[in-house]
Amino acid sequence: MADGPLRSNLPPLELHVPEPRSRPGDPVDFSDVIVPAAGSMARPDEAVSPHDMRDLSFGLVRVLDDDHKAVGAWDPRLPAETLLKMLRTMALTRAFDERLYRAQRQGKTSFYMKCTGEEATSVAAAAAMQGDDMVFPSYRQQGILMWRGYALTEMINQIYSNRGDKLKGRQLPIMYSVPELSFFTISGNLATQYPQAVGWAMASAIKGDTRIASCWCGEGSTAEGDFHSAMTFASVYNAPTILNVVNNQWAISSFSGFAGAERTTFAARAIGYGIAGLRVDGNDALAVYAATQWAAERARSNKGPTLIEHFTYRAEGHSTSDDPSAYRSAQESAEWPLGDPIHRLKQHVIGLGIWDDERHAAQDLELAEMVKAATKQAEKNGVLGHGMHQPFETMFEDVFEELPWHLQEQMAQALEERAAKWPK
Amino acid sequence: MAEVMSQDAAAEADIKKMNMIEAINSAMHVMMERDPDVVVMGEDVGYFGGVFRCTAGLQAKFGKTRVFDTPISECGIVGVAVGMGAYGLRPVPEIQFADYIYPGIDQLISEAARLRYRSAGEFIAPITVRSPFGGGIFGGQTHSQSPESLFTHVAGLKTVIPSTPYDAKGLLISAIEDNDPVIFFEPKRIYNGPFTGYYDRPVEPWSKHAAAEVPTGHYRIPLGKANIVRAGDALTILAYGTMVHVAKAVVEANGVDAEVIDLRTLLPLDIETIEASVKKTGRCLIVHEATRTSGFGAELSALVQERCFYHLEAPVERVTGFDTPYPHSLEWAYFPGPIRIGRAIAKIMKD
Numbered sequence: 001m002a003d004g005p006l007r008s009n010l011p012p013l014e015l016h017v018p019e020p021r022s023r024p025g026d027p028v029d030f031s032d033v034i035v036p037a038a039g040s041m042a043r044p045d046e047a048v049s050p051h052d053m054r055d056l057s058f059g060l061v062r063v064l065d066d067d068h069k070a071v072g073a074w075d076p077r078l079p080a081e082t083l084l085k086m087l088r089t090m091a092l093t094r095a096f097d098e099r100l101y102r103a104q105r106q107g108k109t110s111f112y113m114k115c116t117g118e119e120a121t122s123v124a125a126a127a128a129m130q131g132d133d134m135v136f137p138s139y140r141q142q143g144i145l146m147w148r149g150y151a152l153t154e155m156i157n158q159i160y161s162n163r164g165d166k167l168k169g170r171q172l173p174i175m176y177s178v179p180e181l182s183f184f185t186i187s188g189n190l191a192t193q194y195p196q197a198v199g200w201a202m203a204s205a206i207k208g209d210t211r212i213a214s215c216w217c218g219e220g221s222t223a224e225g226d227f228h229s230a231m232t233f234a235s236v237y238n239a240p241t242i243l244n245v246v247n248n249q250w251a252i253s254s255f256s257g258f259a260g261a262e263r264t265t266f267a268a269r270a271i272g273y274g275i276a277g278l279r280v281d282g283n284d285a286l287a288v289y290a291a292t293q294w295a296a297e298r299a300r301s302n303k304g305p306t307l308i309e310h311f312t313y314r315a316e317g318h319s320t321s322d323d324p325s326a327y328r329s330a331q332e333s334a335e336w337p338l339g340d341p342i343h344r345l346k347q348h349v350i351g352l353g354i355w356d357d358e359r360h361a362a363q364d365l366e367l368a369e370m371v372k373a374a375t376k377q378a379e380k381n382g383v384l385g386h387g388m389h390q391p392f393e394t395m396f397e398d399v400f401e402e403l404p405w406h407l408q409e410q411m412a413q414a415l416e417e418r419a420a421k422w423p424k
Numbered sequence: 425m426a427e428v429m430s431q432d433a434a435a436e437a438d439i440k441k442m443n444m445i446e447a448i449n450s451a452m453h454v455m456m457e458r459d460p461d462v463v464v465m466g467e468d469v470g471y472f473g474g475v476f477r478c479t480a481g482l483q484a485k486f487g488k489t490r491v492f493d494t495p496i497s498e499c500g501i502v503g504v505a506v507g508m509g510a511y512g513l514r515p516v517p518e519i520q521f522a523d524y525i526y527p528g529i530d531q532l533i534s535e536a537a538r539l540r541y542r543s544a545g546e547f548i549a550p551i552t553v554r555s556p557f558g559g560g561i562f563g564g565q566t567h568s569q570s571p572e573s574l575f576t577h578v579a580g581l582k583t584v585i586p587s588t589p590y591d592a593k594g595l596l597i598s599a600i601e602d603n604d605p606v607i608f609f610e611p612k613r614i615y616n617g618p619f620t621g622y623y624d625r626p627v628e629p630w631s632k633h634a635a636a637e638v639p640t641g642h643y644r645i646p647l648g649k650a651n652i653v654r655a656g657d658a659l660t661i662l663a664y665g666t667m668v669h670v671a672k673a674v675v676e677a678n679g680v681d682a683e684v685i686d687l688r689t690l691l692p693l694d695i696e697t698i699e700a701s702v703k704k705t706g707r708c709l710i711v712h713e714a715t716r717t718s719g720f721g722a723e724l725s726a727l728v729q730e731r732c733f734y735h736l737e738a739p740v741e742r743v744t745g746f747d748t749p750y751p752h753s754l755e756w757a758y759f760p761g762p763i764r765i766g767r768a769i770a771k772i773m774k775d
Contacts, residue, residue, distance in 0.1 A: 136507075167544045177543040184510060185543035189534045195500050196535070199507025199515075206463065206489045206513070213507070225527065229500030236495055398541045399579050401548075401603045404648065404692035 018257030022329040030337050038065035038284075039072020046298040050276045057267040057277035060311060063286035068347035074290040076128075080354045086127050086147075086285055087349060088363060090119040090342045093143045095367040096152065099375055100159055104173075104320045108383040109159050111173045115140040117315030117333070120285040120341035121246045122216070123147050128292035129214060129242075134200050136184045136193035136215035139174055140246065148181040152371060156378035163389045164381035168397070173384075182211075190221040194230035194243065201239040201299075212299040214242040214292075219266050219309075220251025223259045227269075231307070235273040240299035242292060243307045245269075246282065248314035253327040267309035275305050282312030283338040285345045311338070392418050442638040443630040444615045447589035448478045448554070451596035452516065454642050456486050459514060462600060464491045466501060466518030466554075475520060476556055476615060498528035502553065506535050509549045516600055522557035522609060523569045536605040537580030552599040552606045557585075558666055558713050559750050560613035560623070560759060568750035570665075570714035575607045576691045576723065582606045582647060583690040587614065587668040588635030591688060594645030602647060611665035621670030621761040650694035652701070656683040659707040659772060662698060662724055664690065667711045667760065674765045680773065682709075690720055698724075699731050706737040707772050713760060716744040738775035743768045 022028050041059050044052065065071050078086075097114040104112040115122065122143030126135070135144055145155065157164035159173040167177060177185035184200075187193060197215035204211050221227060222245055234241050245266045249256050259266070270277025276298060280291045288310060295306035313336040317324045349355035382389050396403060396411040403411070442450060455462045464482055466474070470493040473480030483491040494501050498519055505515040519525045525532075536549040559568030575583045584599055584606055586592035592610065599606040613619050617629045630636040654672055658681040663671045668686040675682040683701050687694065702708045708728045710721040721742040728740050743760045751758055 134511075167542070170544065171542050175542070177546050179543075179546045185539065185547050187535065187542075189530065192503065192531060192535050195503025195531070196507035196510065198500075199504030199509075200511045201507070202504060203463075203508040203511035203513045206508075207511075225499050226503060226531070229495075229497045229503055232495045232497055233500045233504050398545050400582070400692075401540070405695060406692070 018255070018262055020255035020257065020328065022332065023327065024325055024329060026329050028329050028331040028335045030335060033337050034060075035337050036060050036062065038062040039074070041072070041074065043073035043294070046294055046301065047303045048276070050270065050274050053276060054271060057271055057279055058265055060279055060281050061287045061291055062281040062284050063290060064284045064344050064348055068344060068351050070286055070348065074287060076286055076290040076293055078286070078289065080349075080352070082127065083345070083349050083352070084355065086123055086289070087342070087345050087355070088367070089123045089143065089146045090285065090345065091364060092367045092370070093119045093123060093146045094342060095364065095371050096142065096146070096155070099368070099371045100156065101320065103159070103375065107385065108379070109161070109173050110384055111320055112159065113139055113174050113319045114316045115142060117336075117340060118246060118248055118282065118312050119143050120288045120345070121244065121282045121310040121312055124285040124288035125214070125244065125292045128289045129296055130211070132182050133211050133296070134182045134184065134197070134213045136197035136200070136213060137186055138190070138193065138216045138218060138221070138246070139186055139188065141216050142174065145176060145178060145181065145183060148183070150178055150181055152374035153378045156375055157381055160378060160381070160383045161389065162378065162382035162384070164378065168394045169390045191217045191224035191226040193217070194226050195233060197243070198230045198233045198239045198241050201241040202233070202237050205237070205240055210300065212240040212242065212296060214244065216244040216246060218251055219245055219247035219249075219256050219261065220254060220259050222266055222269060231269065231273045231275065234305040235275050238302065238304045240302070241305040242295040242299060243305060245307065245309045246312060247309050248312050250314045250318070250324070250328065252318045252322060265309060267307060270307035275307050277307045277309070279309045279311060281338055282310030283341040283344060285341055286348070313338070438640045439637050440640050441631050441636050442589045442593075443617070443636065444586070444589045444592050444610065445476055445478050447593040447638045448596055448610060449480055449482075450638065450640065451593040451600070452479065452482055453485070455597060455600045456482065456490065458642060461512060461514045462490070462516060463508065463513055464516045464518070465494050465505070467494055467496055467520045469493060469518050474518065476612065478554070478610075479518065498524055498526070499531055502528035502531035502536065505551045506531060506539065506549055509551050510539075510547050514550050514600060516552045516554060519553060519555040521567050522555045522571055523566045525553075525555055525571065529574070532575070532581065532605070532607070533578050537578050540604070541580060548603055549605045550603045552596070552602070552608050554596070554608045554610060556612035556615070557609040558611045558613055559755060560619060560666065562752060562755060563750070564752040565749040568755070570609075570712065570745070572607075572609055572690060572714060573718060573720045573723070576720055580605070582692065583609070584647060584688065585609045585611065585665045585690065586688060587611065587665055587686050588618070588633070589630055589638050590635040591645055591651070593638055594643050595647065595688060597642060598644045598647050601644070606647070609665070613666045614669065618669045619666055620673035621759070621765070622673065623756050623759075623761070645688070647689045648692035648694055650688055650697040651686045652683060652697065653686050654682065654684040656681040657705055658682055659709060659769065660685060660698070660701040660705045661709045661711060662687060663711040664688065665713070667713055670761065671711050671765060674762045674769070677762065678766055678769060680769055682769070695727065695731070698728065702728050702732040703735045706735050708732070708736070708740045709743065709768055709772055710740065711743045711760060711765060713745050715747045716742060717747050719744055738772045741768045741772045
């Protein structure tokens with residue numbers, strides 16, 4: 001450290017360390033969040049050059065206006081059936097999160113992660129893709145599985161690491177793997193799925209397939225090298241990929257400024273790579289659908305990858321291990337200027353005359369009962385902590401396709417230890 | 425099946441003199457021909473054919489979508505290989521130097537190695553990462569390293585290191601056909617000839633070596649099987665890669681009746697061959713070029729001690745590189761050459 005000014009004629013250098021808008025107890029001020037009017041962004045042709053759509057990386061694609069009407073060129077004009085299915089799936093996702101969050105608090109498992117407020121970024125995205133397009137999710141995309149109709153009991157078995165968990169109790173809760181629904185095994189390391197999705201898409205292109213790949217990460221993880229490797233490869237090989245960044249403002253306790261949000265948007269990361277970039281109201285299911293549909297069409301017609309920033313808000317803690325009241329203002333969630341995605345879609349379909357509050361309330365009850373029943377069903381297979389559910393041999397399976405001698409020896413040792421603890 | 429075997433047998437009969445580069449190249453030609461899911465990628469591997477020429481001719485023969493250059497991003501190379509494997513391809517990425525593998529190590533350790541386990545077999549990573557490794561070519565500290573023990577420490581990775589053209593081809597074919605991720609380190613000092621460690625003597629080409637007789641067709645050398653390259657009764661020497669040739673030359677120069685075992689695969693390790701040999705000789709010397717502390721020699725030493733303790737007549741000895749970065753001008757002072765090996769043999773035989 002310099003003892004005194006070495007060159008007194010120059011100002012001392014200053015290190016900028018980003019600070020969020022508000023901390024616990026502070027009033028919340030989102031006045032700097034620019035929310036363009038719904039319908040104000042132009043919708044270019046899917047084959048447009050990335051150079052001719054730069055404004056879409058800085059604006060915000062919005063379809064639902066303040067009166068919950070769908071407006072503008074990005075309105076995907078969805079049939080009532082699709083709208084109601086999206087609404088139901090988002091509501092189911094939220095009901096599931098509520099129940100499993102409580103299950104963790106009741107000691108039935110070690111960990112859970114909700115996606116409250118971000119349901120549209122997975123449900124509406126999945127709705128706009130083909131069912132066999134490959135998805136490489138991060139850890140908050142349970143809505144994709146809901147949309148694709150995965151059995152809730154299977155999810156809960158995994159969360160409980162119980163006897164029914166087909167992953168043999170190996171993975172942290174919510175790290176699902178569902179190849180039959182084209183859902184890649186969730187890692188837990190951040191952004192590693194990004195280059196993998198690009199690789200899958202490259203393979204699909206090598207084989208002349210028609211399926212595309214899509215991946216998700218948070219805005220915080222865009223700082224990982226994997227994100228940039230993936231962007232480079234996607235750009236170089238024009239890989240048929242949709243790269244989603246869920247900008248929910250918070251990476252555990254670090255606000256988006258620590259990933260560079262003070263300087264530019266996350267969608268604008270696309271510009272340096274020559275990739276199409278879209279910045280979307282992530283709490284507007286129709287905007288998410290429209291952007292994904294645009295990107296899917298672009299990818300499927302060999303026009304290249306698209307980076308989509310979903311501008312949203314993480315309404316809950318990072319996980320059950322997190323206490324957001326320790327680092328951010330409790331008022332942020334309520335005052336988030338883009339509202340709640342389920343509420344907004346609900347008001348939209350009510351406005352269309354195809355839905356009403358009574359049916360919505362009844363559906364919420366039905367979904368809660370459905371999740372409850374699935375939970376009871378899964379609990380018959382046990383919950384975490386109530387005994388070690390899997391035979392000890394399973395610990396050694398799948399390290400390799402075949403069991404080498406050193407793992408055979410260690411398996412024998414584990415079985416001896418088991419016999420020593422539980423003789424009979 | 426019978427037809428495949430007879431084709432193999434016919435191919436076996438067709439033998440060509442190859443150096444290690446040609447043998448590795450031949451393995452990839454054979455595998456790309458047999459399996460349309462095999463793809464080769466890496467920095468400079470496409471049109472140019474690789475900085476060491478290992479992928480020469482592949483792009484011209486199999487096309488740009490199966491053999492292609494990549495961005496300079498090892499994280500990306502391994503990451504996309506994992507995704508391609510998930511799709512159903514069998515990628516063979518090249519990392520230009522083992523010293524460059526570190527940016528890709530998270531994708532190898534946390535992803536490729538764990539995919540089968542974390543998905544209970546639903547997704548696999550049938551990837552073979554080829555990479556030239558080791559020193560002796562004045563590569564300095566960033567083109568000389570031997571990081572094999574970083575990979576043998578990882579659950580779910582196999583690590584293979586050939587020492588001859590014949591082995592390189594057979595092992596590489598096995599690695600590509602294997603459904604688990606394999607790290608395939610190619611000792612670049614012996615790409616063109618079997619280096620004996622006497623750096624001040626003229627280089628000998630592979631053409632004078634019996635293991636340069638390589639079948640042009642398909643054959644496998646199973647992973648996890650060591651090779652006794654010199655039988656002996658006085659002492660067991662465990663080595664792999666370049667050091668197999670160095671150890672053998674020293675033994676022959678010093679007139680010691682040592683059994684020299686080329687491990688060929690570090691993981692899974694051929695413990696049976698090691699155990700049988702050490703129980704016979706009662707002495708064990710381990711030789712590797714990598715740095716000493718926490719090197720693979722430490723694992724070998726522990727295994728021999730655990731399994732052969734009552735047969736040992738002397739402490740297990742290790743001859744390794746020093747625990748320093750690989751120095752440029754002092755390369756041969758770092759290298760575990762004939763003097764270091766000779767002194768260790770003298771010590772272990774004295775006890």
